[in-house]
Amino acid sequence: MKRSLPLLIIAAVLVAAVALTWILLRSSRPDQSSTNTSSSEGPNGAEPPHIRGNPKATVTLEEFGDFECPTCGTYAVELKKIEAEFGDRLRVIFREYPLYPTPHKHALIAAQAAEAAGLQDRFWEMHDKLYENQKAWSEATDVMPMFIDYARQIGLDIDRFGRELNGEIVATRITQDGIRAHARGVTGTPSFFVNGKALDAASFSPDGLRALINQSLRGNSTP
Amino acid sequence: MNEAETKPRGIVWLYLIAALLSLIGLADSIYLTVEHLTGQTLRCTIISGCSEVLSSPYSHVGNVPLAALGAIAYFTVFDLSILAAFGYRFARPLVLALLALMFLMTLWLLYLQAFVIHHFCQYCLLSAAVTITLTAVALAGRSWKITD
Numbered sequence: 001m002k003r004s005l006p007l008l009i010i011a012a013v014l015v016a017a018v019a020l021t022w023i024l025l026r027s028s029r030p031d032q033s034s035t036n037t038s039s040s041e042g043p044n045g046a047e048p049p050h051i052r053g054n055p056k057a058t059v060t061l062e063e064f065g066d067f068e069c070p071t072c073g074t075y076a077v078e079l080k081k082i083e084a085e086f087g088d089r090l091r092v093i094f095r096e097y098p099l100y101p102t103p104h105k106h107a108l109i110a111a112q113a114a115e116a117a118g119l120q121d122r123f124w125e126m127h128d129k130l131y132e133n134q135k136a137w138s139e140a141t142d143v144m145p146m147f148i149d150y151a152r153q154i155g156l157d158i159d160r161f162g163r164e165l166n167g168e169i170v171a172t173r174i175t176q177d178g179i180r181a182h183a184r185g186v187t188g189t190p191s192f193f194v195n196g197k198a199l200d201a202a203s204f205s206p207d208g209l210r211a212l213i214n215q216s217l218r219g220n221s222t223p
Numbered sequence: 224m225n226e227a228e229t230k231p232r233g234i235v236w237l238y239l240i241a242a243l244l245s246l247i248g249l250a251d252s253i254y255l256t257v258e259h260l261t262g263q264t265l266r267c268t269i270i271s272g273c274s275e276v277l278s279s280p281y282s283h284v285g286n287v288p289l290a291a292l293g294a295i296a297y298f299t300v301f302d303l304s305i306l307a308a309f310g311y312r313f314a315r316p317l318v319l320a321l322l323a324l325m326f327l328m329t330l331w332l333l334y335l336q337a338f339v340i341h342h343f344c345q346y347c348l349l350s351a352a353v354t355i356t357l358t359a360v361a362l363a364g365r366s367w368k369i370t371d
Contacts, residue, residue: 006309024257069267188268
């Protein structure tokens with residue numbers, strides 16, 4: 001018995017490890033599906049929202065994003081491909097969810113820069129600039145000179161941009177998006193909702209997003 | 224299997240401590256592996272920089288998450304420590320060799336987090352702490368053996 005005891009202990013731990021893996025895999029799904037609520041529920045978020053694509057599209061993809069989040073940067077590229085694929089059937093809404101101050105120390109000022117650009121109807125231009133240059137500014141100590149440079153490149157009134165970036169309208173918009181995010185159970189970025197249904201953890205990939213959009217399109221086409 | 228021998232009680236306790244520590248590392252690695260496989264760690268969250276670390280090119284070898292290799296390593300350390308605690312002499316040098324490899328890997332991963340990725344993942348730091356402690360325990364056992 002004593003000679004087989006170590007083998008029994010090892011076997012028991014192996015079984016426990018497999019059980020732990022199974023439990024964790026199982027528990028990762030219901031948590032996400034619990035956020036599958038209708039987009040009409042809860043607070044609206046900032047109004048009007050930032051919309052790209054056909055405003056009257058049958059499918060709405062709502063993203064809660066952080067400009068300093070690397071995964072959001074990756075998905076910014078993927079979303080453009082998806083938008084091209086679905087054309088007029090899809091509209092994309094971007095909402096602010098800056099993970100500030102940790103882990104992203106520049107996330108809030110980046111969100112402010114995008115919203116300030118939005119007040120001059122250049123939100124998506126700044127959105128693209130921030131993601132395209134994410135690595136450069138996220139490692140900088142002082143990001144403002146870089147953001148002012150981006151603002152200049154997309155044709156903003158720089159004085160107005162600098163003034164509104166720290167203004168009440170921008171702060172209120174970010175807060176309103178944050179309130180909506182919390183109401184929807186958002187805990188990280190990017191978080192995607194397609195016609196109100198969350199992209200769950202198990203499907204979290206560009207193809208998973210496509211599948212969810214297709215599912216919504218099928219749902220809309222059935223009487 | 225006659226290799227099993229009676230060991231001084233102190234050495235046995237050190238190997239049992241190593242086995243317990245490796246269980247912490249095993250649970251941590253399993254958690255990270257599942258997070259990786261379900262895509263959770265690819266997202267950014269307010270509580271950690273794990274997304275930056277685990278979505279980096281250093282987080283996997285081919286298609287295999289590094290965390291899964293860590294889980295295998297911790298499970299092997301557990302097995303060898305248990306065998307060593309029960310007096311199987313062949314297990315002792317294997318534990319040391321494996322821990323040396325894991326220690327070097329830990330230093331490399333800490334360097335990557337600090338100077339390349341510029342973000343720390345608390346679960347990776349827990350794993351690093353476990354490996355460093357395991358190495359210290361193994362070295363204590365080795366010096367004990369020398370003076371024994």
